Amino acid sequence: MGSVKTEPHLSYSLLMTTPIPFPLEEAYMEIKRQTTFPKSFQERFHRLLDDEYPQFLNSISKPPTHFVRVNTLKIDLKTGTERLKHLGIDTSPLPWFTSGFQISGAHDQLPFTREYSLGWYYIQEGGSMLPPVILNPQPSHIVLDLCAAPGSKTTQLAQIMENKGAIVANDRSFRRLTSFGHNIQVCGVINTITLCQDGRHLSTRLPLSFDRILVDAPCTASGHLRSKAPQLEFPDQQRILGIQTVQKGLLTSAFRLLKPGGILVYSTCSLHPEENETVVNHLLNNSSEAGIERPQNTQFTSHPGITQWNDAQYHEDMTKCLRVYPHDNDTDGFFIALIRKNS
Amino acid sequence: MSQTKSLTIDLEREAHVWQLLNQQFGIPRLPGYRFLKSGRKRIRLISDSAFDLLSRLPYTGTTGLYVGEYSPNAFRLSMDGAQLLGPHATKQIVELNDDQVETWLQxxxxxxxxxxxxxxxxVHNNTIIGCGSLSQGKLRSFVPKIRRPKPTD
Known part of the structure; x- marks a missing residue:
């Protein structure tokens, strides 16, 4: 994909100092916003959010929130939740996933506990729990997770499926599959088969079709504005378009592997329309069998997908897609499209 | 197809693994589970739906969960194998106290x-934490290094 050009920005971490009393704090936050996020980035989100832009800016300037998933393949939910309290970790349940919690208190000690080593908990961002919930696989299903590593969503899918049925978990990177294997083992997942293939070519190589497919595509991760701000690179348009080509290839390949009547979730942790609506629109233009559906789980706040961006006009049904902004649920940002293959 | 074949164990050996689990721990043959081999001794556990799918896949990587090591006379459960199959066990169960568990998990x-x-x-506090070997007044630990709780400092 060639070299990556990024816009210069000051380090987020440099600006993280001890709390400053109001009204200095407000001024400090404003400086942090202006210096952390490049101008082109700010303009882009201003256009997307309009009146809500100040809320968005406030939200991404706050320190990241922390989340955990109780792994019910290893421990029942009640014991898992009680144990978190015993460890001094305050929990607040996520409305969209019963085993998901926002955590505070002694949450930073969790990875050092025996319970964590035993695989009772999986640290996973709250927004990242949404795509598997919306895919909603059943224990009898055969599921494909096309871009599976490092395994957060695969292990969550296995948890939703109660370790039954089958998940074919694919990732192109062998290196990333090493950590994937560790996570599968620690979480006690037994219904997963791993493949190491380029997802764009999988439809020509696999003699199978699937009930459910998750395409959590590689992206610029622009939704991770809070949790990964210090490491985030702000990509230029050329980089975004390069990733878009990969995303289109992955979605097209995945859709071919879907059974008639089957459901596919396309998700990214990016909020750029070029990586989301443009990609889904490309599928709709090239496959008459593809139809977007509005997800049934409405236990979280979201915005509809957009139907226009720059010169591009998208399909009307794009409003059924979900844009989850950081200020919606106090999570990272996500884009989610639920696509059915009509028979 | 060769890799898929190399994972599959013959039905006789699969039956023997269940037999060993039953003899040692009282774990009955459980529906919905199948075994695969991984190397000479290592055994992996997989759901029957995933097992059926294996024969239709031309190539696979890591499959199922490592549940333990097989030898003709004994089966040693892995940490996760014990947690998954242990709830069905009726014998060979020992309970550790708070002090013992910290040492053992290290x-x-x-x-x-x-x-x-x-x-x-x-077992500790009614929860299965792994599998050990008991002899001459010592309970040996098989907790892998990567799974030992790390010190906070």
């Missing part, structure tokens, strides 16, 4: 006097 043996011998399922 991979060290603990003193444990019991009439039982051989591989045992280790």
């Amino acid at each position: 991979g060290e043996s603990v003193n444990y006097e019991d009439v039982q011998r051989g591989y045992v399922i280790v």
Whole structure:
């Protein structure tokens, strides 16, 4: 994909100092916003959010929130939740996933506990729990997770499926599959088969079709504005378009592997329309069998997908897609499209 | 197809693994589970739906969960294998106290006097935490280095 050009920005971490009393704090936050996020980035989100832009800016300037998933393949939910309290970790349940919690208190000690080593908990961002919930696989299903590593969503899918049925978990990177294997083992997942293939070519190589497919595509991760701000690179348009080509290839390949009547979730942790609506629109233009559906789980706040961006006009049904902004649920940002293959 | 074949164990050996689990721990043959081999001794557990799918896949990577090591006379459960299959066990179960569990999870043996011998399922606060080997008043730990709780400092 060639070299990556990024816009210069000051380090987020440099600006993280001890709390400053109001009204200095407000001024400090404003400086942090202006210096952390490049101008082109700010303009882009201003256009997307309009009146809500100040809320968005406030939200991404706050320190990241922390989340955990109780792994019910290893421990029942009640014991898992009680144990978190015993460890001094305050929990607040996520409305969209019963085993998901926002955590505070002694949450930073969790990875050092025996319970964590035993695989009772999986640290996973709250927004990242949404795509598997919306895919909603059943224990009898055969599921494909096309871009599976490092395994957060695969292990969550296995948890939703109660370790039954089958998940074919694919990732192109062998290196990333090493950590994937560790996570599968620690979480006690037994219904997963791993493949190491380029997802764009999988439809020509696999003699199978699937009930459910998750395409959590590689992206610029622009939704991770809070949790990964210090490491985030702000990509230029050329980089975004390069990733878009990969995303289109992955979605097209995945859709071919879907059974008639089957459901596919396309998700990214990016909020750029070029990586989301443009990609889904490309599928709709090239496959008459593809139809977007509005997800049934409405236990979280979201915005509809957009139907226009720059010169591009998208399909009307794009409003059924979900844009989850950081200020919606106090999570990272996500884009989610639920696509059915009509028979 | 060769890799898929190399994972599959013959039905006789699969039956023998269940037999060993039953003899050692009282774990009955459980519906919905199948075994695969991984290397010479290692055994992996997989759901039957995933097992059926294997024969239709031309190539696979890591499949199922590593549940333990097989030998003709004994089966040693892995930490996760014990957690998954252990709830069905009726014998060879030992309970550790708070002090013992900390030491044991760090991979060290603990003193444990019991009439039982051989591989045992280790329990703490009514929760299965792994599998150990009991002999001559010592409970040996098989907790892998990567799974030992890390010190906070």
